[in-house]
Amino acid sequence: MTDIGEPQPRKKPQRGSSRVRMGVYGVAGILLLVAVWELYKWLGPTGGVVLWGTRVLPRTSDLAMPHVWDMIVRMAEPVTRAASANPLWLQVALAALVTLGIAAVGWLVGIVVGIGLALVMQRWRLAESAVLPWVILSQTIPLIAFAPVVRSWGSRIEIGAFAWQDWMSVALIASYLAFFPVAVGALRGLQSPDTIHTELMHSYAASWWTTMRKLRFPAAVPYLLPALRLAAANAVIGAVVAEVSTGLQGGIGRLIIQYAGQASGDPAKAWGPMFGAIALGLVAAGSVALLGVILSKYRRAEATT
Amino acid sequence: MTSADSTPRDAARDAAVTIANVDKTFATREGEVHALKDVSLTVAAGEFVSLIGPSGCGKSTLLRLVADLDQPTAGAVRVFGKPARQARVDQDYGIAFQQSGLLPWRTVRGNIELPLELHRDGPHGADAASRRSRAAELIELVGLGEFAEKYPDQLSGGMQQRVAIARAIAEKPNLLLMDEPFGALDEMTREYLQSELLRIAAETGAAVVFVTHSIPEAVYLSDRVVVMSPRPGRIEAIIDMKLGATEQRTDAIREDVAFFEMVTAVRESLHRGSPPTGSIPARDLAAREGRSA
Numbered sequence: 268m269t270d271i272g273e274p275q276p277r278k279k280p281q282r283g284s285s286r287v288r289m290g291v292y293g294v295a296g297i298l299l300l301v302a303v304w305e306l307y308k309w310l311g312p313t314g315g316v317v318l319w320g321t322r323v324l325p326r327t328s329d330l331a332m333p334h335v336w337d338m339i340v341r342m343a344e345p346v347t348r349a350a351s352a353n354p355l356w357l358q359v360a361l362a363a364l365v366t367l368g369i370a371a372v373g374w375l376v377g378i379v380v381g382i383g384l385a386l387v388m389q390r391w392r393l394a395e396s397a398v399l400p401w402v403i404l405s406q407t408i409p410l411i412a413f414a415p416v417v418r419s420w421g422s423r424i425e426i427g428a429f430a431w432q433d434w435m436s437v438a439l440i441a442s443y444l445a446f447f448p449v450a451v452g453a454l455r456g457l458q459s460p461d462t463i464h465t466e467l468m469h470s471y472a473a474s475w476w477t478t479m480r481k482l483r484f485p486a487a488v489p490y491l492l493p494a495l496r497l498a499a500a501n502a503v504i505g506a507v508v509a510e511v512s513t514g515l516q517g518g519i520g521r522l523i524i525q526y527a528g529q530a531s532g533d534p535a536k537a538w539g540p541m542f543g544a545i546a547l548g549l550v551a552a553g554s555v556a557l558l559g560v561i562l563s564k565y566r567r568a569e570a571t572t
Numbered sequence: 573m574t575s576a577d578s579t580p581r582d583a584a585r586d587a588a589v590t591i592a593n594v595d596k597t598f599a600t601r602e603g604e605v606h607a608l609k610d611v612s613l614t615v616a617a618g619e620f621v622s623l624i625g626p627s628g629c630g631k632s633t634l635l636r637l638v639a640d641l642d643q644p645t646a647g648a649v650r651v652f653g654k655p656a657r658q659a660r661v662d663q664d665y666g667i668a669f670q671q672s673g674l675l676p677w678r679t680v681r682g683n684i685e686l687p688l689e690l691h692r693d694g695p696h697g698a699d700a701a702s703r704r705s706r707a708a709e710l711i712e713l714v715g716l717g718e719f720a721e722k723y724p725d726q727l728s729g730g731m732q733q734r735v736a737i738a739r740a741i742a743e744k745p746n747l748l749l750m751d752e753p754f755g756a757l758d759e760m761t762r763e764y765l766q767s768e769l770l771r772i773a774a775e776t777g778a779a780v781v782f783v784t785h786s787i788p789e790a791v792y793l794s795d796r797v798v799v800m801s802p803r804p805g806r807i808e809a810i811i812d813m814k815l816g817a818t819e820q821r822t823d824a825i826r827e828d829v830a831f832f833e834m835v836t837a838v839r840e841s842l843h844r845g846s847p848p849t850g851s852i853p854a855r856d857l858a859a860r861e862g863r864s865a
């Protein structure tokens with residue numbers, strides 16, 4: 268009745284059971300995908316489905332659509348017939364690690380740039396209206412057209428002992444895709460505190476930077492986490508695509524091209540790096556989820572509005 | 573600094589708040605809003621003054637001018653003899669609003685420690701240990717001992733408001749500014765917190781400027797009640813309350829005849845507040861109400 272003594276019960280969903288349910292849904296989704304693949308391969312027309320001269324569904328031959336189990340078995344076999352060859356999964360994993368490293372650098376650079384831009388836009392209203400349109404416009408430049416240009420510019424950079432490496436072009440392109448969600452999310456987050464909180468800080472005669480540290484950054488966390496997740500996914504995609512279009516060796520992008528070229532003789536092999544790229548995206552998103560757990564106290568506002 | 577221009581009169585130096593001929597207009601899309609017109613008021617050190625009036629009469633605006641959250645269009649606001657801005661920078665006041673404004677990611681203790689953390693050179697701010705012990709003291713003072721490590725979303729509205737009050741008095745300010753701090757609470761919690769506030773005000777000796785739209789609340793808490801009227805916002809009357817010294821006021825007073833008389837006095841003055849013409853000077857009005865003994 269009165270609210271003098273009793274605390275309100277927390278309206279908190281039961282985390283444990285919902286996480287199990289999510290896992291079940293996830294596995295069910297993958298099984299469904301496998302079932303659809305195999306069912307179409309079994310029942311679909313050999314020549315695929317062609318509408319008005321365009322093939323909208325692929326041929327069902329082993330060449331175009333290998334069995335899922337063939338793909339899995341192929342992962343355990345050596346890459347080539349050479350005696351010293353690694354198993355395919357190891358080769359893919361090593362390449363994925365290289366790409367992950369490059370994407371991580373791009374991600375970090377993107378975060379620094381994105382948060383920096385958000386700080387400038389939060390600080391000066393004028394900057395927001397001057398910078399934000401360019402930030403949005405920057406994302407309309409097609410990546411594939413952009414990558415070789417970056418590479419050729421980069422190759423001309425040489426300052427003292429520092430020489431531009433090819434992987435840096437890839438990281439730069441990854442950061443180019445990563446900074447956008449961070450800039451937009453961070454800006455929204457930094458602007459999210461209520462008037463009552465900003466006025467409280469004003470009444471404390473807190474400086475701009477103190478207000479940032481004590482109020483705006485913590486308040487931005489619930490906005491930043493999804494932005495960082497998106498940035499991680501973008502950085503991975505950006506890195507893979509940039510590897511392909513700049514022809515960088517060692518990463519998963521290169522492997523995708525290389526094995527696709529061998530697909531006529533070894534169709535299941537081409538799918539190895541695809542799975543590698545998917546795993547890469549999951550690892551990247553998972554790391555951000557971990558960050559969310561560490562910062563969970565700043566997400567209380569999410570739960571209670 | 574020279575006292576000649578910072579303290580025009582000696583009385584102003586002793587006063588917690590001096591508001592002299594203040595006007596405030598807001599420029600809006602629909603034209604100018606005249607929020608305050610020629611408002612003058614002095615709040616003595618240690619005095620409890622309530623601002624009451626219909627909504628939109630400029631109570632919050634007046635409080636915000638004292639807090640330097642907004643600036644007057646004309647006239648001057650001084651706090652302990654200094655310009656309002658200087659008083660804010662010097663942390664001469666503590667403030668609480670209708671919403672508690674607690675930071676959701678900080679515990680009760682963390683929220684109370686916030687002003688101490690921000691003012692390392694202020695009282696109790698020097699190091700983590702002294703901040704902690706001051707916070708513990710305040711948590712006891714507002715009766716939230718078991719809840720020190722709880723987060724705001726784990727507290728009821730009344731408890732959140734108590735944390736906000738503890739935070740406002742954390743640095744022992746000589747002036748407390750409160751804008752309908754109990755406005756969102758149920759009646760029982762409200763009366764309970766009113767008594768708490770009186771006890772705290774008596775213990776700290778702080779002056780309080782308290783905005784409310786509840787007549788019994790204003791009467792119970794105040795040494796003086798300032799009745800305001802709208803369009804444009806101005807002071808209609810200032811009525812002395814005579815319910816005894818702050819520390820002696822108990823819940824029993826709410827059933828006292830004197831209490832009802834003063835509730836009536838404030839109500840009549842509030843209802844008189846409509847036509848701006850022929851308004852009675854505040855001092856005369858208080859005298860006519862017979863509040864001299």
Ligand SMILES: Nc1ncnc2c1ncn2[C@@H]1O[C@H](COP(=O)(O)OP(=O)(O)O)[C@@H](O)[C@H]1O
Nearest residue numbers: 598600605607626627628629630631632633634
């Ligand atoms: N920031 C503002 N901009 C424009 N008008 C305002 C602003 N703040 C207050 N007002 C107007 O000033 C008048 C007084 O408001 P306020 O002080 O909040 O009244 P009260 O607290 O007594 O209800 C109202 O008419 C309100 O609409």
Ligand SMILES: [Mg+2]
Nearest residue numbers: 631632633751
């Ligand atoms: Mg108000």
